[in-house]
Amino acid sequence: MIHSVKWVLAFLFFTGCAKPPFDGNSAFQYLEKQCAIGPRAPNSPGHKQCLEFLTDELKKSCDRVDLQHFTYTDKHDTNVKLLGTNIIASINLQPKSKKRVLLTAHWDTRPWADKDPDSANRARPILGANDGASGVAVLLEIAKIVRANPIDIGVDLILFDLEDYGEHLGDLYPDSLNPYCIGSEYFAKNNKNYFPLYAINLDMIGDKNLDLPVERNSYNGARAVVNNIWDKAKKLEKPAFRKAVELEIMDDHVPLLRIGIPAVNIIDFTYPDQNNGYHHTLADTPDKCSPNSLQQVGDVLVEVLYSE
């Protein structure tokens, strides 16, 4: 008996398997809790309530939680001032851990279901089970794991606000249109001396039919980090991760890349598939997402963090 325990311990040590487990069901409950609040669009009651919920949750597992407030004036109506808040949380503060990794996701949801097939729905706010809640859910669960299982590096989380207020796509930035990624742009513009080893952004990773090719800006700007993530996913046999470079997406990793932080976006472009779209529609609800999808992403993140 004693001998077999020793062998198991030796096996775990040599194979590096002793990484803490990620609980996809627990992460999914975080997704459901955010959606139970309702839409979390800027200046709405749900937005305010969700900010309190996320701050309270992060305070349970992080050494420090800061709120970075900012305002944004709508391009079409200057009377509309949006109150934005980036939630910045840290585990293992400096100088204890100078080596740091940043994990990010957006917590706001889109104020309009502008891609809904029913035109009557297009002015209504989306619930954002996948587009908003999924990435945040995985990060809340990761924070709990890192708190309970000591790690040698520092781990920072930023939940960006006002990601999904944009109107334009691609590289076109007419000044008359509201941009995407307002919160992450604000963070990047005001960042003076925080430069983690790298950053990983999660967006739309809850889709039941999860497909995670490599996003092009990530590949061009942070290739070593891309290789690390997708190679670990392959080792763990996570079928959603597909090492093929596909679409270029403007997301919260882009402002980080611009200030020199190697940043990768893990995102599912097709929700649920090439021919059907719940993206930016009222159909972006928890039943279209699954604990298994959060599990795959969480397992890979734990592997990446605990291999540093």
Ligand SMILES: [Zn+2]
């Ligand atoms: Zn969106």
